[in-house]
Amino acid sequence: MWRSSLLRSTTCLLQVAAPRFLHQRHVPSLCVRPLTQGLLHRPPCGLELRGTGYFLAHSGTRAFKKDAKSTVELPVSPVTVTDIKQYLRSKDIPFHDGYSCLHTPSIFVEASARRDSCSLFVDKTTGQFLCKDTLVEGSWEDLQDCLEVMQKEEQDFLSPRVLLGYPESLEEQDEMERELREVQRIWSSSVPFSDLPEDEALLVKTMFQITKISNATLKRFAVRLFKPTKSLVFPWFGGPDSSLKGVKLLSAQSTDTDRVTYNEATVPKSNSYYSLFGLPLVGRMDTEVVLTGHELDTLAVSQATGLPSVALPRGVSCLPPMLLPYLEQFKRVTLWLGDDIRSWEASKIFSRKLGLKRCSLVRPGEYRPCPVEALAQGKNFSHIIKSSIPAAHKSIVSFKQLREDVYGELVNTEQVAGVKWGRFPELNRILKGHRKGELTVFTGPTGSGKTTFISEVALDLCMQGVNTLWGSFEINNVRLAKIMLTQFAMQRLEENLEQYDFWADKFEELPLYFMTFHGQQNIKTVLDTMQHAVYLYDINHVIIDNLQFMMGQENLSVDKFAVQDHIIGAFRKFATNSSCHVTLVIHPRKEEDDRELQTASIFGTAKASQEADNVLILQEKKLVTCAGRRSLQVTKNRFDGDVGIFPLDFIKSSLTFAAPIKGKHKLRKLPTKPEDEGGEGSEVEVKKEEVKKEKAAKTKTP
Numbered sequence: 001m002w003r004s005s006l007l008r009s010t011t012c013l014l015q016v017a018a019p020r021f022l023h024q025r026h027v028p029s030l031c032v033r034p035l036t037q038g039l040l041h042r043p044p045c046g047l048e049l050r051g052t053g054y055f056l057a058h059s060g061t062r063a064f065k066k067d068a069k070s071t072v073e074l075p076v077s078p079v080t081v082t083d084i085k086q087y088l089r090s091k092d093i094p095f096h097d098g099y100s101c102l103h104t105p106s107i108f109v110e111a112s113a114r115r116d117s118c119s120l121f122v123d124k125t126t127g128q129f130l131c132k133d134t135l136v137e138g139s140w141e142d143l144q145d146c147l148e149v150m151q152k153e154e155q156d157f158l159s160p161r162v163l164l165g166y167p168e169s170l171e172e173q174d175e176m177e178r179e180l181r182e183v184q185r186i187w188s189s190s191v192p193f194s195d196l197p198e199d200e201a202l203l204v205k206t207m208f209q210i211t212k213i214s215n216a217t218l219k220r221f222a223v224r225l226f227k228p229t230k231s232l233v234f235p236w237f238g239g240p241d242s243s244l245k246g247v248k249l250l251s252a253q254s255t256d257t258d259r260v261t262y263n264e265a266t267v268p269k270s271n272s273y274y275s276l277f278g279l280p281l282v283g284r285m286d287t288e289v290v291l292t293g294h295e296l297d298t299l300a301v302s303q304a305t306g307l308p309s310v311a312l313p314r315g316v317s318c319l320p321p322m323l324l325p326y327l328e329q330f331k332r333v334t335l336w337l338g339d340d341i342r343s344w345e346a347s348k349i350f351s352r353k354l355g356l357k358r359c360s361l362v363r364p365g366e367y368r369p370c371p372v373e374a375l376a377q378g379k380n381f382s383h384i385i386k387s388s389i390p391a392a393h394k395s396i397v398s399f400k401q402l403r404e405d406v407y408g409e410l411v412n413t414e415q416v417a418g419v420k421w422g423r424f425p426e427l428n429r430i431l432k433g434h435r436k437g438e439l440t441v442f443t444g445p446t447g448s449g450k451t452t453f454i455s456e457v458a459l460d461l462c463m464q465g466v467n468t469l470w471g472s473f474e475i476n477n478v479r480l481a482k483i484m485l486t487q488f489a490m491q492r493l494e495e496n497l498e499q500y501d502f503w504a505d506k507f508e509e510l511p512l513y514f515m516t517f518h519g520q521q522n523i524k525t526v527l528d529t530m531q532h533a534v535y536l537y538d539i540n541h542v543i544i545d546n547l548q549f550m551m552g553q554e555n556l557s558v559d560k561f562a563v564q565d566h567i568i569g570a571f572r573k574f575a576t577n578s579s580c581h582v583t584l585v586i587h588p589r590k591e592e593d594d595r596e597l598q599t600a601s602i603f604g605t606a607k608a609s610q611e612a613d614n615v616l617i618l619q620e621k622k623l624v625t626c627a628g629r630r631s632l633q634v635t636k637n638r639f640d641g642d643v644g645i646f647p648l649d650f651i652k653s654s655l656t657f658a659a660p661i662k663g664k665h666k667l668r669k670l671p672t673k674p675e676d677e678g679g680e681g682s683e684v685e686v687k688k689e690e691v692k693k694e695k696a697a698k699t700k701t702p
């Protein structure tokens with residue numbers, strides 16, 4: 001895994017730092033509180049990025065190591081900005097209150113050598129710190145440890161070597177060196193644009209549809225061409241010495257409609273690629289920046305406006321908090337992330353992290369395409385940027401302020417409907433898509449395949465870039481990841497172990513995270529972890545499997561229905577406030593064996609179905625004509641009211657569900673009140689209809 005000090009995850013730093021501290025001369029007193037609390041006795045609450053090379057470990061045929069660096073944990077006790085400020089004051093550390101971070105003089109640089117008075121940034125939400133001068137970074141507990149050491153030692157600074165330079169494992173060092181060599185190889189065998197013959201440069205620009213971007217702009221941003229794959233190469237320069245840390249390769253393909261589609265690859269891999277493209281060109285005194293979702297957009301903005309501009313490394317999919325310190329110097333941030341609803345939603349979410357007051361958002365629209373397109377169309381950039389909308393909204397608005405939003409929804413109905421499933425066209429037909437900020441309640445009989453089904457439904461979305469967080473309390477993450485990997489590879493990997501690495505490598509690229517909880521959990525801890533994950537990874541979808549695992553911790557002498565209602569209400573609030581979709585698996589109440597489930601079968605009161613935007617039921621009996629066949633019934637859909645049911649066959653080898661090949665059971669829409677037992681379109685009616693149709697078909701046949 002690629003590693004520089006900037007890239008180390010907190011946990012990595014903690015794990016690496018711990019023995020180092022322990023070997024220091026004056027450690028004993030230090031070990032008592034912060035180290036034991038922060039490093040050794042972390043509670044089992046946290047998040048785990050799926051670690052490949054792990055799920056099949058128990059197969060015994062091959063030893064796989066768990067990638068410890070991919071485990072991220074919640075802080076011991078969530079810290080607030082007030083706690084951080086109080087602590088810093090108690091240590092006489094001066095600080096300046098910034099937008100997303102507190103700025104303090106770096107304790108890792110000697111006072112006389114400080115280039116900047118405040119180069120240490122402490123994230124106000126997590127307490128995570130970064131020293132821009134030395135690239136030392138770590139958790140809030142680490143920073144406290146360091147300050148304790150300094151005080152104890154009566155030193156006025158700490159050597160950055162205390163936390164840096166500890167050797168990685170041999171395997172990781174090899175991987176890191178291999179990636180560095182790869183970066184160097186690509187970079188040195190690419191050609192600077194200024195060295196290309198005029199006609200070749202033009203050909204490349206035509207291919208990428210960037211003919212309006214001048215060679216001078218490409219040169220200024222050090223863009224190169226990698227001839228073997230005809231890819232543009234965007235460098236990532238970082239660190240105090242502005243050295244080459246990585247590269248992004250962009251290739252272009254033209255489509256039938258004369259539009260160009262881009263494919264990109266990064267070294268190191270995208271989940272450790274933290275480049276803010278354009279950052280080296282930003283001056284220390286610059287106070288304004290245009291944040292874009294793509295390197296080409298940054299080139300366009302810079303050329304058209306002369307304003308500083310930086311591009312996010314993974315486009316609109318996330319804004320990693322570790323990049324926030326680099327954006328602290330700007331008093332005004334214009335987010336111009338793209339030309340679709342997804343970019344618009346992302347800009348609203350990112351502006352919360354950046355501090356609403358300084359952010360303004362370019363609303364996508366006919367007259368405001370993405371910057372590279374705007375340059376091609378000769379649009380007036382300064383007009384677009386000036387007309388961007390302040391992100392801080394008032395709590396009371398008039399229709400005048402809403403009319404553009406309403407118009408945007410009307411012209412982009414497909415995008416507003418959300419992300420479409422690739423494997424479940426029937427779900428698209430009924431629900432129209434997967435939307436942010438909604439609550440889905442999913443139920444089905446015990447052992448009917450709820451986890452297996454919802455796992456594939458979520459995987460499908462995750463494969464399309466929906467950042468996903470799993471809270472699996474019933475089955476452990478290794479088993480869950482194994483199910484998902486089987487569904488991803490669509491085959492039984494136990495029998496094809498030689499393909500394991502191939503699929504695991506691809507799977508590792510998915511924006512998929514797991515909470516490390518198992519068994520009964522306290523709802524507050526779960527919600528805190530979800531909030532933490534939304535901040536760190538811009539999670540769009542959380543799956544909680546299942547709600548019953550949060551009931552045990554609550555005081556059940558109180559009415560247990562009231563407890564469940566409280567929990568559902570809390571998830572509802574979370575979904576709305578965090579613009580994150582929550583899927584909640586709930587066990588049904590005990591049903592008589594021969595009866596199918598209905599919305600009212602969901603355990604508890606009506607609260608679950610009232611609060612939910614969507615209610616999905618995995619039916620074992622309805623429409624079932626062969627073993628293993630299930631049907632999925634949508635009994636509530638707040639988005640447009642369509643409800644319905646469709647059959648699903650279970651494919652055991654890949655643990656996936658698919659429409660029956662020659663199914664005579666077609667999707668049918670049910671009325672909006674499916675609970676009405678015998679009403680038109682009800683389950684009973686659906687069956688009656690079927691029988692009628694079958695009879696009619698028979699009588700027609702001679």
Ligand SMILES: Nc1ncnc2c1ncn2[C@@H]1O[C@H](COP(=O)(O)OP(=O)(O)OP(=O)(O)O)[C@@H](O)[C@H]1O
Pocket residue numbers: 444445446447448449450451452453474627628629630649650655
């Ligand atoms: N349609 C199906 N036909 C047969 N077996 C299935 C089907 N769907 C899932 N399974 C298998 O049944 C087992 C239980 O599935 P799963 O854990 O997904 O059910 P569940 O409804 O979540 O269970 P629980 O009620 O305990 O939470 C798994 O081994 C799974 O592979």
